[in-house]
Amino acid sequence: MAIEDLMQQRVSRRWVVKAGAAGTLFLLTGCTSAANSGAGTSSGPKKGGTLHMAQVPDIIPSGLFGQNFPNTAVGRLVYNTLTEYDHKTLKPNPSLATSWQLAGDGTSLTLELRKDVKFHSGRPFGPGDVIFSIQNIQDPKRASQLRSTAAVITDASxxxxxxxxxxSHAASNLFDLFEIMFIVDKDTLPDMLSGKNLNGTGPFVWKQWNPGDSVALTKNPSYWKPGRPYLDGVELRIIPQAQSLLSSLQAQQTELALGLAPKDYVGLKNNPAFTTQVADTGDAAYYVGCNVKVPPFDRKEVRQAVAYGVDKERILKEVFSGVGNATSIPWPKSSPAYTDTAATHYSYNPNKAKQILQSAGLTNVQAQLAFNSGSPPLSPMAQIVQFNLQQIGITTQTVSYDAAQFIQKLQAGTLPGLWVNVHGFSQLHPATLIVSAFPFNAAKNASNLNDPVYVDLANQAFRASESSAKAVYQKVTDYLLDQQFVIDSVISPGTFVSVNKFKNFTYNMFDYLDFDEAYLA
Structure with missing residues (x-):
């Protein structure tokens, strides 16, 4: 994807798009990413009612600005963003912004906003809300992974x-920020952070959150898209056990399941009672992380040994039931940074891994291996990694953290020597991964890697022009393969399973669910 297509840095361009029955939905999600439209458009009647959905981890309202997966189920239902990407071209389409003009040098941007939008509280939306939302992302207390991108904006009026x-300079990934940054109400921000009330401009109004149990949303009768949403409401249920999640869907107590365990998804693919979908974003990358402050993982040759010692094809087959692809890099095949050569760099080679450790003078290495229990695939993945590492001379003790604990430790850089988790952002502009995502952020990352060379590469990608982009991406990929502080293993897209009567739901490029056009047939 050309940088010019994404950011229009070479030539100022301007898009103008004119913006344009009830039900309630329950959603089931397991903490992987979202998927494509449930079953497409139907000629049947568009009914209202309550849609029931569910997921394994509870939401984390205070983490909404940190772009954490547990919140992808509700974020876009309550809030809107300035723009929304076309999934195939990554060209931004209007949402709360109807048009925009970027200066030829990429250092100023003028946005025209919708005039007919109100927050759920009834207060009109305006420029001040965009400015506040940018400043909110810039605030370190929000722990936003897009803070580095937002920090490029030095003045707003x-x-x-x-x-x-x-x-301050041209930013090749500015519209990634607009894709993900929810427009929030400054007057009710404390209530939002506590989960008491999320006051947005989106299709559904926050009704109640019962921690560990459920979230209830009701239809926004004053939504700025005429006649939308069709659904009267949405209820998100928290079902901590993956098997119970599956059972609830099979019994049709819920209409949509997000992030079922891959084997459960594959088991339902040919069931005529359900519609199955695989997300086209390619954003869910499962990896082994290394804390470079914990010996012996402070040595890159040890991290490389781990990379050779992890059987990625086995993980793909046994954990993800073949849904996805084994890889050595974070980039999905749709990314301009992807190459086949890089993706196969660390093919499974336990003998080579042993030789590396022996050359490093290491035997009987002991380490902790943490995993996020909020994502169903991570426990079996950790078991395979543990077995693989034992075969090359690294004995690990597994440590389980719930989603909230894990994310807190990830952000703070206090995870043990090794961990398994899932990351996103690689489906967006390549710069966003290395200046934003917690595992990769060159300025401050979960692995505690602090390298001026890496920071310089991140800055190059941040400012890359169309002519320089390909060479910069290759240098970034070469660095990641050499350092291996993040050992990417499998990219397995998020999956959706819905009952056939639920139609036309979609998601943005960060997998936030979009029910603007969703309905029950």
Whole structure:
């Protein structure tokens, strides 16, 4: 994907798009990413009612700005963003912003906003809300993974329905920020952080959160898209056990399951009672992380030995039932940074892994291996990694953390020597991964890697022009393969399973569910 297509840095361009029955949904999700439209458009009647959905981990309202997977089920239902990507081209389409104009040098941007939008509280939306939302992402207390991108915006002003942004330098991934940044209400931010009330402009109004149990949303009668949403409401149920999640769907107590365990998804693919979908974003990359402050993983040759010692094809087959692909890099095949050669760099080679450890003078290495229990695939993945590492001379003790604990430790850089988890962001502009995602952020990452060379590469990708982008991406990929502080293993897209009567749901490029057009047939 050309940088010019994403950011229009070479030539200022302007898009103008004119913006344009009830039900309630329950959602089931397991903590992988979201998927494509449930079953497409139907000629049947679009019914209302309550849609029931469910997921394994509870939401984390205070982590909504940190782009954490447990919140992908509800974020876009309550809030809107400025723009929304076309999944095939990564060209931004209007949402709360109707048009925009980027200066030729990429250092200023003018946005025109919708004039007919209100928050759920009834207060009109305007330029001040965009400016506040940017400042909120820039605030270190929010722990946003997009803070580095937002920090490029050095000045913002608004008048009427216009927002003008000034940037410290051209940013190749600016619209990644607009894809993910929810427009929030400053007056109710404390209530949002506590989960008491999320006051957005989206299709559904926050009704109640019962921690560990459920979230209830009701239809926004004043939504800015005429006649939408069709659903009267949505209820998200928290079902901590993956098997119970499956049972609830099979009994049709829920209409949509997000992130079922891969084997359960594959088991339902040919069941005529359900519609199965695989996300087209390719964002869910499962990896082994290394804390470079914990010996012996402070030595890159040891991390490389781990990379050779992990049987990625076995993980793909046994944990993900073949849904996805084994890989040595974070980039999905749709990324401009992807190459086949890089993806197969660390093919399974336990003998080579042993030789590396022996050359390093290491025998009987002991380590902790943590995993996020909020994502069903991670426990069996950890078991395979543990077995693989034992075969090359690294004995590990597994440690389980729930989703909230794991994310806190990931953000703080306090995970043990090794861990398994899933990351996103690689489906967006390549710069976003290395300046934003917690596992990769060059400025501060979960592995505690602090390297000026890496920081310089991140800055190059951040500022890359169309002509320089390919060479920069290759240098970034070569660095990641050499350092192996993040050992990517499998990219397995998120999956959706829905009952056939639930139609036309979709998601954005970060897998936040979009029910603007969803209905029960």
């Amino acid at each position: 608004g008048s009427g329905s216009t927002v003008k942004l000034r940037l």
